[in-house]
Amino acid sequence: xxxxxxxxxxxxxxxxxxxxxxxxxxxxxxxxxxxxxxxxxxxxxxxxxxxxxxxxxxxxxxxxxxxxxxxxxxxxxxxxxxxxxxxxxxxxxxxxxxxxxxxxxxxxxxxxxxxxxxxxxxxxxxxxxxxxxxxxxxxxxxxxxxxxxxxxxxxxxxxxxxxxxxxxxxxxxxxxxxxxxxxxxxxxxxxxxxxxxxxxxxxxxxxxxxxxxxxxxxxxxxxxxxxxxxxxxxxxxxxxxxxxxxxxxxxxxxxxxxxxxxxxxxxxxxxxxxxxxxxxxxxxxxxxxxxxxxxxxxxxxxxxxxxxxxxxxxxxxxxxxxxxxxxxxxxxxxxxxxxxxxxxxxxxxxxxxx
Amino acid sequence: xxxxxxxxxxxxxxxxxxxxxxxxxxxxxxxxxxxxxxxxxxxxxxxxxxxxxxxxxxxxxxxxxxxxxxxxxxxxxxxxxxxxxxxxxxxxxxxxxxxxxxxxxxxxxxxxxxxxxxxxxxxxxxxxxxxxxxxxxxxxxxxxxxxxxxxxxxxxxxxxxxxxxxxxxxxxxxxxxxxxxxxxxxxxxxxxxxxxxxxxxxxxxxxxxxxxxxxxxxxxxxxxxxxxxxxxxxxxxxxxxxxxxxxxxxxxxxxxxxxxxxxxxxxxxxxxxxxxxxxxxxxxxxxxxxxxxxxxxxxxxxxxxxxxxxxxxxxxxxxxxxxxxxxxxxxxxxxxxxxxxxxxxxxxxxxxxxxxxxxxxxxxxxxxxxxxxxxxxxxxxxxxxxxxxxxxxxxxxxxxxxxxxxxxxxxxxxxxxxxxxxxxxxxxxxxxxxxxxxxxxxxxxxxxxxxxxxxxxxxxxxxxxxxxxxxxxxxxxxxxxxxxxxxxxxxxxxxxxxxxxxxxxxxxxxxxxxxxxxxxxxxxxxxxxxxxxxxxxxxxxxxxxxxxxxxxxxxxxxxxxxxxxxxxxxxxxxxxxxxxxxxxxxxxxxxxxxxxxxxxxxxxxxxxxxxxxxxxxxxxxxxxxxxxxxx
Numbered sequence: 001x002x003x004x005x006x007x008x009x010x011x012x013x014x015x016x017x018x019x020x021x022x023x024x025x026x027x028x029x030x031x032x033x034x035x036x037x038x039x040x041x042x043x044x045x046x047x048x049x050x051x052x053x054x055x056x057x058x059x060x061x062x063x064x065x066x067x068x069x070x071x072x073x074x075x076x077x078x079x080x081x082x083x084x085x086x087x088x089x090x091x092x093x094x095x096x097x098x099x100x101x102x103x104x105x106x107x108x109x110x111x112x113x114x115x116x117x118x119x120x121x122x123x124x125x126x127x128x129x130x131x132x133x134x135x136x137x138x139x140x141x142x143x144x145x146x147x148x149x150x151x152x153x154x155x156x157x158x159x160x161x162x163x164x165x166x167x168x169x170x171x172x173x174x175x176x177x178x179x180x181x182x183x184x185x186x187x188x189x190x191x192x193x194x195x196x197x198x199x200x201x202x203x204x205x206x207x208x209x210x211x212x213x214x215x216x217x218x219x220x221x222x223x224x225x226x227x228x229x230x231x232x233x234x235x236x237x238x239x240x241x242x243x244x245x246x247x248x249x250x251x252x253x254x255x256x257x258x259x260x261x262x263x264x265x266x267x268x269x270x271x272x273x274x275x276x277x278x279x280x281x282x283x284x285x286x287x288x289x290x291x292x293x294x295x296x297x298x299x300x301x302x303x304x305x306x307x308x309x310x311x312x313x314x315x316x317x318x319x320x321x322x323x324x325x326x327x328x329x330x331x332x333x334x335x336x337x338x339x340x341x342x343x344x345x346x347x348x349x350x351x352x353x354x
Numbered sequence: 355x356x357x358x359x360x361x362x363x364x365x366x367x368x369x370x371x372x373x374x375x376x377x378x379x380x381x382x383x384x385x386x387x388x389x390x391x392x393x394x395x396x397x398x399x400x401x402x403x404x405x406x407x408x409x410x411x412x413x414x415x416x417x418x419x420x421x422x423x424x425x426x427x428x429x430x431x432x433x434x435x436x437x438x439x440x441x442x443x444x445x446x447x448x449x450x451x452x453x454x455x456x457x458x459x460x461x462x463x464x465x466x467x468x469x470x471x472x473x474x475x476x477x478x479x480x481x482x483x484x485x486x487x488x489x490x491x492x493x494x495x496x497x498x499x500x501x502x503x504x505x506x507x508x509x510x511x512x513x514x515x516x517x518x519x520x521x522x523x524x525x526x527x528x529x530x531x532x533x534x535x536x537x538x539x540x541x542x543x544x545x546x547x548x549x550x551x552x553x554x555x556x557x558x559x560x561x562x563x564x565x566x567x568x569x570x571x572x573x574x575x576x577x578x579x580x581x582x583x584x585x586x587x588x589x590x591x592x593x594x595x596x597x598x599x600x601x602x603x604x605x606x607x608x609x610x611x612x613x614x615x616x617x618x619x620x621x622x623x624x625x626x627x628x629x630x631x632x633x634x635x636x637x638x639x640x641x642x643x644x645x646x647x648x649x650x651x652x653x654x655x656x657x658x659x660x661x662x663x664x665x666x667x668x669x670x671x672x673x674x675x676x677x678x679x680x681x682x683x684x685x686x687x688x689x690x691x692x693x694x695x696x697x698x699x700x701x702x703x704x705x706x707x708x709x710x711x712x713x714x715x716x717x718x719x720x721x722x723x724x725x726x727x728x729x730x731x732x733x734x735x736x737x738x739x740x741x742x743x744x745x746x747x748x749x750x751x752x753x754x755x756x757x758x759x760x761x762x763x764x765x766x767x768x769x770x771x772x773x774x775x776x777x778x779x780x781x782x783x784x785x786x787x788x789x790x791x792x793x794x795x796x797x798x799x800x801x802x803x804x805x806x807x808x809x810x811x812x813x814x815x816x817x818x819x820x821x822x823x824x825x826x827x828x829x830x831x832x833x834x835x836x837x838x839x840x841x842x843x844x845x846x847x848x849x850x851x852x853x854x855x856x857x858x859x860x861x862x863x864x865x866x867x868x869x870x871x872x873x874x875x876x877x878x879x880x881x882x883x884x885x886x887x888x889x890x891x892x893x894x895x896x897x898x899x900x901x902x903x904x905x906x907x908x909x910x911x912x913x914x915x916x917x918x919x920x921x922x923x924x925x926x927x928x929x930x931x932x933x934x935x936x937x938x939x940x941x942x943x944x945x946x947x948x949x950x951x952x953x954x955x956x957x958x959x960x961x962x963x964x965x966x967x968x969x970x971x972x973x974x975x976x977x978x979x980x981x982x983x984x985x
Contacts, residue, residue: 114408136415138450142457158508158559165556175557182510226550228522232514232557247517 006079010301014308017072018295021308022315027339030318035326042319054327061323063122065316066095070124072312076305077126084302087187087204090180091306092127097176100129100147107140108169140172155179174233181208181235189238196300203306205239206290210283212241213266217255217276227251240266281340288314358706359680360644363389363673366654367663370636373629374436374622379657380638381621381976382434385646387678388628388976389639406439410623413446414616416453420609423456424602427610429617431978437619445615452605452612459598466591473583475506475563479537480576482530501544503555505562506535515558522550537563617979624976641678641973642666669702674814677702678973687712689749697958698968703813705806707966712752714799714961715953720756722907722949724781725915727768728942729757753950764908768938769915781908782916788905796901797837799960800894804830806965822867825964832860833894861887897960903952907945914941 022030030038039045047060073092077085099120106116113135130150137143140163147156159175188204191197212234219230227250234250236243240263252258259270269286273279287310294307318339325335364386368376380386420426501524507515509531515538516526524542531537538560542551602609630637642650651664669677679702682691690712700706723729733754740747761767765776781788804825811820821827835856839849868883918937922930962968 113412136419138453154508154510158511161559162557171557226522228518228520228550228554229557231521232518232554234514236514243513243517247521251521 006081007301009079010076010305013076014295014301014304017076017312018308021311022318027318030322031332031335031339033322035323038319038323038326042323044323048323058324058327059118062320065320066121066123069309069313069316070095070127073309074124074126076309080302080305083187083190087184087191087200088302088306088309089126090183090187091204091309094180095121095123096127096129097180099123100134100152101173101176103134103143104140104172105169107137107143177211178233178235181211184208185235185238194300196298196303199294199298199300199303200306201238203290203294203303203310205237206287207310208235208237209239209241209266210280210287211235212237212246213262213270213283214276214280216246216249216258217279220250220258221255222276284314284340358700358702358704361641361669361677361680361702362644362647362666363669363677364640364642364647364650365665366638367665368636368638368658369660369662370631370634372658372660372662373636373638374438374619375657376638376654376662377622377625377976378434378436378618378978379653380625380640380650381978383646383650383653384975384977385642385650386976387641387973388625389641389676390627391639391676392630406442406619407623407626409439409442409446410616410619413442413449413612414620416446416449417612417616420449420453420456423460424598424605424609426613427606428980429614430610431614431617431980434978435618437615441615442619445612448608449612452608455601456598459594462594463591466587466594470584470587472561472563473580473587475532475535475537477580478530478532479504479563482537499544501540501542501551503540503560503562504538505540505560506532506537507558507560509534509536511558512536512538515554515560518554518558519551522554524551620979621976640976641669643680643973671815674702675969676971678971679704679706680973682706682708685745686748686752688745689747690715692745693749693954695972697962697966699970699972701810701814701967701970704810704967704970705813705965707806707962710802710806711957711961715957716752716756718904718953718956719753719949720760721904722952723753723757723911723945724760724764724908725766725768725911726758726761726774727766728938728945729754729759729761731942732757732946753946760908764912766912766915768934769912769919769941780912781905782912785905785909788908789902792901792903792905793898795904796898796960799901799956800833800897800964801830803961803964804833810965810967822864828860828863828867829890829894832857832864832890835860836891836894837898861890864890900956900960903956907949907952911941911945914945 030041033041035048036045039048042065044061044064047064048057050057050060052060070092073088077088080088102119103116105111106113106119117135129147129152133146134143137146141160144156144160144163147153148160150156155176158179159172162175163172184204185208188201191200215233216230219225219233220227225233231246231250234241234246236246241249245263249258249261252261259267259273261267262270265286266283269282270279273282291307291310294303295311298304298307321335321338324330325338330338366376366380417426512526512528519526519540519542522542524540527539527541528536529539540555540560625638628639630639647666654662654664679700681695681699682688687708691708693715694700694706694708694711720729731754733751736743736747736750736754743750762774763776763778764780765771765774765778766780767773771780807823807825808820808827808830811817811823811826816823819826823829835853839853839857842848842850842853865883865887868886869879872879872882874882915937918933918941922933922937925933
């Protein structure tokens with residue numbers, strides 16, 4: 001298949017799949033449905049009807065939704081070129097990293113192996129870590145040593161060195177997240193400079209930007225790390241948050257100054273966000289806006305496929321939130337908060353909201 | 355040999371306390387394939403107490419990891435006995451400490467490797483600084499106003515570290531790159547921010563390179579010191595290795611015990627999914643070859659002290675896809691059985707294609723690659739390398755013998771026609787006859803494939819599929835009618851009324867059957883039935899012609915060898931010898947590979963795809979593990 005034919009094929013597949021995406025209005029409608037109706041709507045009625053605790057059902061639903069997303073991914077990456085496929089799979093590898101973090105936390109806290117196993121996602125081979133080998137290890141360091149023999153050797157080596165030196169789970173997980181976004185930024189930078197590749201850069205760049213701003217605000221002002229260490233944890237983005245901009249921002253002394261110094265449209269977006277959760281909500285909306293734009297007007301099949309996967313993921317997260325809220329009998333205002341339908345508020349105001 | 359062994363579904367009811375012994379006995383028979391399906395009786399439930407399984411899994415995992423560091427001996431299975439939970443837990447605890455010991459030593463080796471690496475980096479640093487007029491000794495000393503670090507950092511962290519250091523008032527200078535690491539010098543004021551810098555360097559994976567004492571000595575003295583350091587590391591490594599070996603020999607007996615205990619505990623754990631219990635009673639279900647059933651019952655009677663019940667029954671029709679198929683055990687057919695397994699496992703009750711595959715493979719290979727010399731070399735090489743090739747050497751030997759046999763028929767020895775008079779004739783003397791024979795072979799092969807398809811469907815009582823399905827009876831009638839008509843046309847110039855009648859009747863029957871069984875709008879029905887009928891005609895025609903390659907390759911072999919010998923004849927003595935030797939090697943390697951691929955293609959696509967469903971389950975009986983898992 002020629003590259004034009006592949007692009008046309010991918011665009012067609014994305015166009016067909018995009019018809020199943022849900023919009024904000026749909027979310028409002030779905031939030032009014034009962035658990036049974038939701039199960040039927042998303043084909044999860046069998047999972048929900050099985051006997052078991054709410055926790056088990058929640059877990060099964062989450063696993064089922066991840067499978068839906070990764071099935072879509074498996075179909076879409078097939079016609080891509082190796083470097084494009086590598087980028088999309090690198091994005092999806094976050095689920096493998098969730099598993100890795102679960103394993104690490106379990107090993108650090110010496111949890112029961114069965115308990116750790118129950119919290120691992122069952123992933124397809126393309127994004128999976130060799131869970132069984134990792135599972136057999138008896139400590140976090142041994143686990144990371146084991147991982148050093150595989151494709152995540154660099155990430156594992158650095159995470160182990162950091163953990164051996166500092167013995168902090170936080171440093172370990174920050175290193176894993178940092179490597180994940182660095183890998184995305186590195187792969188997207190290696191693409192060409194055609195318009196299609198620039199769209200991909202904007203799309204992936206917006207994800208890296210979101211992570212950077214949240215980390216910057218959290219590390220600098222919540223954890224009060226010095227500018228140098230904060231900068232080291234950030235990832236120069238191929239979109240708005242370039243290396244020089246990050247260097248300038250980490251030196252500022254307050255959150256207000258940082259937001260005022262952000263480039264547009266991020267400055268206006270975060271201007272009156274009064275807490276980190278609200279900033280996170282708005283940044284997520286910003287990323288999804290870019291993804292929707294690429295999906296509608298994009299020319300590259302790969303960028304549109306990536307945009308579709310990002311939007312599909314958020315849809316499935318909405319679905320999960322809705323089903324979980326039913327299973328846990330959460331009040332509606334909490335659900336609206338979790339769905340991002342109402343502005344985020346500080347945790348100590350939640351009770352009032354409810 | 356063509357039909358898989360008859361199997362029975364077996365249910366053994368034992369007291370729960372007898373479960374470990376029953377598992378061991380079943381494993382000893384090596385004829386019990388566990389069936390993990392939920393039983394029909396609602397009261398039977400999976401075992402709840404999983405402590406045994408948990409201890410076993412941990413212990414097995416530890417033993418497997420230990421085997422990667424020190425050799426783990428084979429289990430001593432001279433006495434088959436039940437392993438209780440306490441013994442298993444004790445072995446697991448000991449394996450835990452043994453693994454800690456291995457881990458410590460692994461870390462020791464890693465530390466020494468790291469020291470060796472640092473020494474190399476140090477040498478690289480000194481070599482790099484050698485041409486500079488800098489007092490390196492001064493770099494070692496503590497400075498009052500200057501904070502100086504020399505070391506390595508992963509290459510991909512340099513840019514971020516440089517930026518971060520700038521914010522901390524320090525400068526980073528990269529002066530060299532080696533093996534994914536960047537050698538850097540970090541300089542800055544020393545008055546404050548020491549903890550910030552330390553934390554930052556640690557996050558960036560910075561490793562300081564210690565500069566040796568006495569840097570004002572001569573280069574020879576420094577090099578001698580470094581040699582000493584390298585010798586020290588080598589010595590320590592050898593000491594550590596010796597220590598590991600000593601400890602391994604000290605641990606030998608305990609490792610044998612651990613290995614034995616785990617081998618004896620394994621059947622019970624493996625059987626776990628097939629065990630259901632209610633109160634004091636437990637049920638184990640599985641599949642057993644009919645011929646092995648009396649022995650299994652006798653052994654259970656001997657080994658179990660308490661009463662037990664063994665019920666067996668024939669597999670039900672709906673269970674057929676779940677019944678395992680016992681693989682071919684014949685030594686000579688083993689390599690061919692492996693190739694068949696690559697395609698799939700025959701479903702229970704189906705014809706096992708291994709014997710047929712072997713015969714047709716060997717025949718087609720010899721026909722396409724008939725040469726006494728080449729066949730002898732191929733067979734000899736397979737024999738000489740039998741240890742490396744394992745059971746696959748038989749494949750090479752049989753292929754070689756077949757080549758020799760057809761070489762004798764064709765009168766070809768390394769391409770020479772004069773050394774051995776042909777018993778029959780060279781393929782090139784009458785290519786048309788060769789092509790006719792190949793077509794005839796194709797007709798025979800496809801007919802046989804259809805017959806097997808029909809038999810397999812009848813065996814599973816799929817009568818309609820046997821008659822009207824793809825490659826069923828109606829298809830076979832059509833094909834034979836077509837062949838009859840074609841032969842008649844070639845010999846008399848007339849297709850013939852009877853063959854034409856057979857072809858038309860068969861196609862009409864197929865079209866009617868397809869029409870009746872399709873749920874679609876009328877337009878789509880017409881289109882699909884037309885296309886499928888056309889596909890049947892074209893499919894059989896092209897599949898038959900596909901066998902022309904058998905003749906084509908036998909002719910191709912002769913032609914290639916003629917080319918080699920003609921080229922050799924155009925050269926001088928030495929050139930001619932070299933041409934003959936290398937030409938023969940070239941032809942042999944090229945054709946052996948291509949012919950194997952072509953024969954496999956014919957077998958898989960023209961044969962297996964017709965009569966072999968390949969979705970069966972392999973018989974995997976419970977057995978005692980007599981060797982440790984490969985590291």
